[in-house]
Amino acid sequence: MHGSVSLTPGKTCKDCGQSFEITQDDLAFYGQVSPVFNGKKEIIPPPNLCPDCRQQRRLSFCNEFNLYPGICGLCKKRTLTQFSPNSGIPYYCRECWHSDRWDTLLYGRDVDFKRPFFGQLRELKVSVPSLALDVQGELQNCDFVHYAGSSKNSYLIMHADFCEDCMYGYGFKHNRSCVDGFYNLKCELLYDCVDCHSSYGLIHCQDCINCHSSAFLRDCIGCKSCFLCAGLRNKEHCFENEQLSKEEYEKRVQTIDLRSFAQYQKCAARRRKIEKNHPFKEFHGHNTENCSGDYLVNCKDTYASFDCENVERAKFCYQVVTGAKNLYDIYQYGLNFQESLECTISGENSYHLLFTLGGNVSCSDLLYCWYMENSKNCFGCVNMTHKSYCILNKQYTKEEYEHLAPKIIGYMRRTKEWGEFLPSPLSLFGYNKTSAQVYYPLSEKEVHMKGWKWDQEESPAPEVKRTIDAAQLPDNQKDVPDDILNWAIRCEVTGRPFKIQAQELAFYRQNNLPIPRRHWYQRHLDRFHMRNPRRFWKRVCAKCAKGIETTYSPERPETVYCESCYLKEVY
Ligand SMILES: [Zn+2]
Ligand SMILES: [Zn+2]
Ligand SMILES: [Zn+2]
Numbered sequence: 001m002h003g004s005v006s007l008t009p010g011k012t013c014k015d016c017g018q019s020f021e022i023t024q025d026d027l028a029f030y031g032q033v034s035p036v037f038n039g040k041k042e043i044i045p046p047p048n049l050c051p052d053c054r055q056q057r058r059l060s061f062c063n064e065f066n067l068y069p070g071i072c073g074l075c076k077k078r079t080l081t082q083f084s085p086n087s088g089i090p091y092y093c094r095e096c097w098h099s100d101r102w103d104t105l106l107y108g109r110d111v112d113f114k115r116p117f118f119g120q121l122r123e124l125k126v127s128v129p130s131l132a133l134d135v136q137g138e139l140q141n142c143d144f145v146h147y148a149g150s151s152k153n154s155y156l157i158m159h160a161d162f163c164e165d166c167m168y169g170y171g172f173k174h175n176r177s178c179v180d181g182f183y184n185l186k187c188e189l190l191y192d193c194v195d196c197h198s199s200y201g202l203i204h205c206q207d208c209i210n211c212h213s214s215a216f217l218r219d220c221i222g223c224k225s226c227f228l229c230a231g232l233r234n235k236e237h238c239f240e241n242e243q244l245s246k247e248e249y250e251k252r253v254q255t256i257d258l259r260s261f262a263q264y265q266k267c268a269a270r271r272r273k274i275e276k277n278h279p280f281k282e283f284h285g286h287n288t289e290n291c292s293g294d295y296l297v298n299c300k301d302t303y304a305s306f307d308c309e310n311v312e313r314a315k316f317c318y319q320v321v322t323g324a325k326n327l328y329d330i331y332q333y334g335l336n337f338q339e340s341l342e343c344t345i346s347g348e349n350s351y352h353l354l355f356t357l358g359g360n361v362s363c364s365d366l367l368y369c370w371y372m373e374n375s376k377n378c379f380g381c382v383n384m385t386h387k388s389y390c391i392l393n394k395q396y397t398k399e400e401y402e403h404l405a406p407k408i409i410g411y412m413r414r415t416k417e418w419g420e421f422l423p424s425p426l427s428l429f430g431y432n433k434t435s436a437q438v439y440y441p442l443s444e445k446e447v448h449m450k451g452w453k454w455d456q457e458e459s460p461a462p463e464v465k466r467t468i469d470a471a472q473l474p475d476n477q478k479d480v481p482d483d484i485l486n487w488a489i490r491c492e493v494t495g496r497p498f499k500i501q502a503q504e505l506a507f508y509r510q511n512n513l514p515i516p517r518r519h520w521y522q523r524h525l526d527r528f529h530m531r532n533p534r535r536f537w538k539r540v541c542a543k544c545a546k547g548i549e550t551t552y553s554p555e556r557p558e559t560v561y562c563e564s565c566y567l568k569e570v571y
Contacts, residue, residue, distance in 0.1 A: 011046070011048075013048070013050035013053055014048045014049055015050070015053040016053055020050035022046045022047070029315070029326075029341075030043070030328075030341070031043060032339075033326075033328075033339055033341050033352065033354065035354065035409075037402045037406045038403075038406070040406065044341065044354070048419075048420070051304060051329075054329055054342070055316070055318065055329075056436050056439070056440045058329070058342070058421060059331060059434055059439060059440070060427050060429075060431055060434050060452065061357055061422065061424075061427045061428070061434065062147075062331065062332075062344055062429075062434055062435045062436075063082050063434050063435075064146065064147055064158050064434075065158065065524070066082070066429075066433045066459060067080050067133070068080070068081055070085065070091070070132065072093035072096055073091060073092055073096075073129055074092045074093070074099075074129070075092075075095070079091075079093040079132045079133075079143075080132065080133060080146075081132040081133065082132065082133055082146060082429075083130070083132075084433070084457045085457065086455075086457050087429075087455075088126070089428055090126075090127070090128070090129040091130045092129045092132065094131060094132065094135060094139075097129065097132075098385065102129065104128055104383055104384045104393055105387075105394070107124065107128045107393050108390070108393040108394030108395065109394060110392070110394065111380075111391060111408055113411050117368070117415065117417050118422055118423065118426055119426075120380070120392060121368060121380050121422070121426075122422075122426045124380070124382050124392055125370050125382045125428070126428070128382050128393065131371065131383070134146060134147050134358060135147075135149060136149035136150070136360050137149035137151075137161070137348075137361075139152075140152045140153065142155075144156050145160065147160075147332070147345055148160040148161065149348070151163040152165070153165045154167065155168070155503065155504075156169075157170070159172070159319060159332060160173070161333075163176070163178070164176045164177070165177045166179065167504055168180045168181075168524070169182075170524055171184070171319065172185075173185045173321060173322075174186045175187050176189070177190075178191070179192075179504065180192045180193075180516070180523055181196075182194045182524070182530075182531070183195045183295070185198070185297075185309065186198045187202075188200045189202075189511070190203075191204070191507075191513055192523075192527075193205045193206065193208075194206040195207045195208075195295065195531065196209070196211070197209045197210075197297070200213070201213045202217070203511075203513070204268055204271065205218070205220070206218050206219070206530060207219045209221045209222070209286070210222045211223045211226070212224050214226045214229075215227050215258070216228045216229075216267050216268065216270070217232075218271060218275040218278070219275070219280070219281075220235075222235075223235045223238070225246075227240075227256075228267065228270055229274070230271075230274050231275075231279070233571060237249035240270075240274060257476070257512070258512055258514065259476050259477040259512050259514055260475050261475050261514040261515065261517065262475050264513070264514045275558075276557055276558065278559070279542065279543070279559045279565075279566055279569055280558045280559065280561070281560075281561060281563055281566040281567075282539075282541070282548045282549075282552075282562055282563055282566070283296075283551070284296075284532070284551075285299075286298075291305070292304055292305075293305040293306050295307045295308075295531070296308050296309075296311075297309040297310070298310045299314075300312045301313045301314075302314045302315070302317065303316075304316050305318065305320070306318050306319070306534050307319045307320075308320045308321065308324075309321045310324070311325065311327070311334070312325040312326075313325050314328070315327075315328050315329075316328055317329070317330045318332070318534075319331065319332045319333060320332065320337070321333060321335065322335050324336070324337045324338065326338050326339045327339075327340050329342040329343075329421075330342075330346070331343075331345070331435075332344060332345045332346070333346065334347045335348045335349070336348065336350075337349075337351075337353075338352070339351055340353040340354065341354050342356075342421045343356045344357045345358050346358060346363075348361045349361065350363040350364060351363075351364040351365075353365075353366045354366070354367045355367060355421050356368065357369070357371065357422070358372065360372065360373045361374050362374050365377045365378075367379045367405070368380045369381045369382065370383070370422075372384050372385070374386045375387045375388060375390075376388040377389050377401060378390045379392075381393050391404055391405070424450070424452050427452075427453065429453075429455065430453045431453060431454060432444070432447065433455050438528065461488065461496075461497045462488045462498070464488040464497075464499065465487070466486070466488075467487065467489070467497050468487055468490065469492075470490060470491060470492040470517035470518070473489065476514075477508055477509065480515055482505070484500050484505065484515070485499075485502055485505060489515075489517065491518050491522055492517045493518055493519075493522050494519055496521075497519075498519040500515065533553075535553075536550065537549070537550060537552070537553045537554055539560060541562035541565055543569075544562060544564075544565050546562050546565075548560070548562050
C-alpha cells in the first residue's frame with residue numbers, strides 16, 4: 001500500500017492550517033477533467049483546503065438520517081422529508097416532482113455579475129421545489145428510504161441500492177431480508193452485521209466473506225455453522241474457535257436462546273473478548289492492487305480512499321461502489337461513475353460531473369449543479385430532469401451556453417469561487433444534522449464560531465398510546481405481545497422513543513432474535529463505532545516489527561500484523 005510521490009511543495013490548508021501535498025498526478029487529474037468550451041480548456045486550480053477539510057465541507061451538505069413527517073407542496077399529501085419544518089425549503093413528493101404539473105425552468109434567472117455566484121446558486125436552490133427524499137430508480141413499497149434506489153419492501157435503508165425486504169441498513173447493496181446492518185453487500189438474511197459480503201444467515205458478524213448459518217463471527221471467510229469465532233478460514237462446526245463434531249456443535253448452540261436480550265448481549269461481549277486474541281490485518285478489504293486507504297474491495301490504483309468497491313484510478317473517494325473510475329474527492333456513490341471531481345451523492349451512469357451535489361442517472365458535463373437527473377451540459381442548475389444547456393435553470397442554445405459558461409468561470413476566478421466546492425454555510429442543513437457531524441464532530445459553539453448553522457429541531461416522537469422504557473421490556477422476545485406494535489420504546493441510551501414495525505417484529509420472531517432496546521439511529525451509530533476511523537497511525541507489525549500505516553491507533557488493544565505476517569497466520 002503506497003501513494004504517489006509528491007513533487008510539488010506542500011500547501012497550507014486555508015481552513016485548518018495543516019500542510020498537505022499536491023502531487024504531479026493530482027495536477028494531471030485536475031487538467032484532465034477541466035472543462036472545455038469552444039475548444040478552450042478552463043483549467044481547474046489545485047485545491048486550497050486539505051483532503052479532510054474538503055471531505056468535511058462535502059459532508060456538511062448531506063443529511064442522511066434526520067427525516068421528518070411533512071406535506072408535499074403540490075398534492076398536499078403526507079410524505080417523509082429530509083427538510084426540517086423550520087427550514088422553509090420547498091419540496092414535492094416523488095410522484096409530483098417527476099410530473100409535468102410544474103416547470104423547473106420557470107424559476108430560471110440571469111447570472112448577476114456583481115454578486116458571488118454561490119449565493120445566487122443557493123437562492124435558486126431554496127426557491128425551486130426539491131425532492132422530499134433523494135431516491136432513484138424503481139421503488140416499490142419504499143416510502144421511508146433516503147439516498148437509495150431500485151429497491152422493494154424496504155424501510156429506513158440509506159446509501160442503499162438493489163435491496164428487497166431490508167430494514168435499518170446503511171451501505172446496503174444487493175441484499176435480501178437483511179436487518180440492522182452497516183456495509184453488507186450481496187447478502188441474505190443477515191441481522192446486526194458489519195462489513196459482511198456474499199453471506200447468508202449471519203447474526204452479529206463483522207468482516208466476514210462467504211459465510212453462512214453462523215453467529216458472532218469476526219474476520220472469517222468461507223465458514224459455515226460456526227459460533228463465536230475469529231480469524232477462521234473454511235471451517236464448519238467451530239465454537240469459540242474450537243473444532244467440534246456436528247452433534248456436539250448443535251448441542252452447544254441449542255443451549256443459547258438469542259431471543260433473550262441478555263443472552264444476545266452476553267454473546268456479543270464474548271465475541272469482543274475472543275477477537276482480541278486474534279491478529280488483525282493492517283487494513284480491511286481484499287483484492288486491492290496499488291491502493292491506500294481502508295475498507296477497499298476489488299480496487300485498483302485507488303488512494304486515500306475508504307469504503308470503496310470495484311473502483312479504479314481514484315483518490316480521496318468515500319463510499320463509492322461498482323464500476324467507478326477516474327474520480328477525485330467524491331462522497332458516495334458510484335454505479336458506473338467516471339471522470340468527476342468534488343461531488344456528493346452522485347453516479348449511476350454519470351460522467352464528467354464537477355463540483356456537483358446529487359448528479360444522478362445518466363448525467364454528464366455538469367458544473368456546480370445541485371440535484372439533477374438525466375441532464376447534460378448544465379451550469380449552476382438545481383432540481384432538474386432531462387435538461388441541457390441551462391444556466392441557473394434558464395434555457396440557452398448550445399452556442400449561447402458555450403459563450404456564457406467561460407464568462408462565468410472567468411468571473412468566478414475573480415470572486416475566488418472557481419475550483420472550490422460550495423462553502424458549508426450554504427448547506428440546507430444544520431451541521432449537526434449532517435454526516436459531517438458524524439466524522440468531524442463539533443460542539444454547537446464551534447459550529448457558530450465557524451459561521452455555520454446548528455439546527456435544534458428534532459423529528460417528532462411517534463404518536464402512540466403508550467411509551468415504555470427499554471428496561472421494562474420482557475427479556476425474551478417470546479414474552480413480548482403483538483401489542484408492542486402500538487407502543488413506543490424509549491431508547492436506553494438517548495431516551496428517544498422508537499416504534500417496532502410489523503415487518504420487523506415478524507423478522508425477529510422468524511429468526512429467534514431479541515427486541516432492540518436502542519433507537520435505530522443509535523444502533524447505526526453503535527455499528528459505526530465498531531469500525532475503524534478514517535485516520536492513519538504509524539505502528540509496527542506485532543510479529544515482524546515492520547513499520548505499517550494503519551487505522552488501528554497504537555493505544556488500541558488489538559494485535560495488528562502487516563499483511564504478509566497476517567496471511568501466514570490465517571492460511
Ligand atoms: Zn484542512
Ligand atoms: Zn405530491
Ligand atoms: Zn509483519
